[in-house]
Amino acid sequence: MNYGFIGFGNLAKAVYQGLKKVNNIQFAYFTRSKKEVSIPFFDCIEELVSFADVIWITVKPQDIKGILEKLQPLNLEGKLIVSPVAGKSIAFIENYLGKEVPIVRIMPNLAMAYQKSVTAFATNQPLNPATDAIFETLTRLGKAVKLNEKGFDLFTSVFGSGPAFILAFIQIFKDKMKEFELPGNVLDELLLELTQGTTLYFAENQSSYSIEELIRNITSKGGTTQAGLDHFHRHKIGKHFEGVLDAAKNRSEEMSKN
Ligand SMILES: NC(=O)C1=CN([C@@H]2O[C@H](COP(=O)(O)OP(=O)(O)OC[C@H]3O[C@@H](n4cnc5c(N)ncnc54)[C@H](O)[C@@H]3O)[C@@H](O)[C@H]2O)C=CC1
Numbered sequence: 577m578n579y580g581f582i583g584f585g586n587l588a589k590a591v592y593q594g595l596k597k598v599n600n601i602q603f604a605y606f607t608r609s610k611k612e613v614s615i616p617f618f619d620c621i622e623e624l625v626s627f628a629d630v631i632w633i634t635v636k637p638q639d640i641k642g643i644l645e646k647l648q649p650l651n652l653e654g655k656l657i658v659s660p661v662a663g664k665s666i667a668f669i670e671n672y673l674g675k676e677v678p679i680v681r682i683m684p685n686l687a688m689a690y691q692k693s694v695t696a697f698a699t700n701q702p703l704n705p706a707t708d709a710i711f712e713t714l715t716r717l718g719k720a721v722k723l724n725e726k727g728f729d730l731f732t733s734v735f736g737s738g739p740a741f742i743l744a745f746i747q748i749f750k751d752k753m754k755e756f757e758l759p760g761n762v763l764d765e766l767l768l769e770l771t772q773g774t775t776l777y778f779a780e781n782q783s784s785y786s787i788e789e790l791i792r793n794i795t796s797k798g799g800t801t802q803a804g805l806d807h808f809h810r811h812k813i814g815k816h817f818e819g820v821l822d823a824a825k826n827r828s829e830e831m832s833k834n
């Protein structure tokens with residue numbers, strides 16, 4: 577199976593890194609300029625298309641139209657399109673390529689590189705074994721869920737952009753600890769242990785306890801956690817944070833109108 581990337585930035589690299597050990601997949605990419613990566617590079621989209629069984633459109637949303645215009649006159653028989661492009665529907669792609677080409681729309685995140693993405697999947701050809709094979713491949717890259725396209729905007733906000741929002745929180749912790757003047761990467765290492773420890777605590781207990789209960793286990797009556805959480809609730813920080821998720825979702829909706 578040949579996977580060809582159109583555009584080779586953060587997302588394509590994550591897909592490649594996550595799948596490079598799979599024996600029966602060969603990779604190549606097409607971009608404006610060659611990248612520092614050891615897979616074949618084509619400087620012509622026709623060559624990439626002729627190489628690929630699966631064509632990954634891994635460009636920014638503002639660039640997808642130009643790519644689809646270039647793909648439109650090419651013979652795509654036997655090819656399958658995968659698009660992780662935020663805010664661009666299957667119908668948008670069909671407008672250029674028609675309904676005959678199998679199209680898989682996904683919303684992953686960069687943890688694909690470590691087989692830890694959460695990825696939404698939708699397709700125009702759910703009964704086609706080729707689209708099923710893509711779903712199977714996505715399950716190798718983390719958790720994959722079939723989702724009605726209507727859900728993609730919210731999913732993008734929570735699981736596509738989510739890693740950035742979680743990191744923005746970790747950055748707040750990091751900034752607060754700067755006064756310790758710890759050498760080198762020590763602070764990052766400590767924060768990594770904190771987040772991994774928290775994830776493990778969540779993972780080990782989530783089947784038996786709610787998140788509220790897990791928070792309660794850390795909270796002593798009249799203690800430090802209680803003081804922090806009181807502030808959290810009094811100032812409606814959770815509500816404000818919901819605004820972050822809503823802003824991302826709204827942007828995804830907006831992008832789907834262009
Ligand atoms: N970065 C992320 O965490 C996620 C990104 N996505 C989606 O994946 C897509 C790609 O995102 P990134 O990889 O982060 O972007 P990026 O900017 O890192 O990579 C885009 C690549 O496309 C190339 N490119 C642009 N125009 C081109 C053209 N006309 N012909 C050939 N190559 C062209 C650029 O040179 C670059 O290599 C976006 O549409 C985004 O919505 C989806 C989920 C997560």
Ligand SMILES: O=C(O)[C@@H]1CCC=N1
Pocket residue numbers: 662732736737
């Ligand atoms: O920021 C974006 O629009 C893309 C979609 C999810 C993550 N990155």
